[in-house]
Amino acid sequence: MDLWRHRRHAGGVRGRRQRRLEVRHSVEVPGSERAHLQQWPTKRCGWDVRAPELATAGSKLVGGRLLPGPRGPASFLIYESATGERFTVYTAKADAETTQMRYEAAGGESTLFWTDRGVGYVVSGGADRGRLTQIARAVYDEMDKNGG
Numbered sequence: 001m002d003l004w005r006h007r008r009h010a011g012g013v014r015g016r017r018q019r020r021l022e023v024r025h026s027v028e029v030p031g032s033e034r035a036h037l038q039q040w041p042t043k044r045c046g047w048d049v050r051a052p053e054l055a056t057a058g059s060k061l062v063g064g065r066l067l068p069g070p071r072g073p074a075s076f077l078i079y080e081s082a083t084g085e086r087f088t089v090y091t092a093k094a095d096a097e098t099t100q101m102r103y104e105a106a107g108g109e110s111t112l113f114w115t116d117r118g119v120g121y122v123v124s125g126g127a128d129r130g131r132l133t134q135i136a137r138a139v140y141d142e143m144d145k146n147g148g
Contacts, residue, residue, distance in 0.1 A: 027063030027078060037064050041075040047119050049075045049091060052142035057135050059087060069093065079135070087125040087135045094120035101136065103129065112136040116143065 029037045034051050041049040044066055051061055059079040067076045067090070074092035094115040101114040110132045113122045121143070123136040 028065040030063040031061030033063075034061060037061075037077075041066055041073070044073045045075055045091070046072065046093070047091075047117075050143060051077055052089070052139050054079050054087075054135065054138050054142075057138040058082065059085075059135060062086075071095075085126060085131070087123060087132070089139055090122040090124070092120050094118055096120075101140070103133075105129070114140070116140075 029040065031037070037051050038049055041064070051064065059081050062078040062080050064075060064077040067074045069092035071093040074090060077089040079087045079089070096115045097118050099115045101112055104111050105127060108127050109124060110127050110129055111122055111124045112132055113120065115121070121139065123132065123139055125132045125135060
C-alpha cells in the first residue's frame with residue numbers, strides 16, 4: 001500500500017489541486033487527441049493505458065500527462081463535467097495484483113482507489129462521495145470491459 005499512500009497524498013490529491021489551479025495548462029495532450037493520449041503513455045508505462053469514456057457519467061476528457069510514479073512512469077487523466085466539476089484518474093504500476101476499491105477523504109477532496117491486474121487506479125474529485133463513486137465505477141467498468 002505504499003504506492004497508494006504516496007499517490008493519494010503526494011500526487012493524487014495534491015497533483016489534482018495544482019492542476020485545478022492551472023486550468024489552461026493542466027495537460028500535455030488534449031482530450032481531442034484520445035488515440036495519442038492512450039498510445040504515448042502505454043509505450044512509456046508498460047501497460048495498456050486507456051482513457052475511459054465517461055460521457056454516461058456526465059464527464060468529458062480534458063486531457064492528460066505522464067507523471068513520475070513510485071515504480072516508473074504513471075498516467076494522469078483529467079475529466080470535467082458541464083458544470084466545471086473535475087475528476088482525475090491516475091494509474092501506476094502496483095505491487096498488489098488486485099485489491100478492493102477503497103475510499104478516503106481529506107480537506108474537501110475524495111479518493112477511491114484499487115488495483116487490478118497489477119495496475120493501481122486512483123480516482124480523485126470533490127468531497128461528494130456519491131458522485132465520486134459514480135465516476136470511479138464508470139472508470140472500473142470501462143477498464144473491465146476493455147480488458148485492462
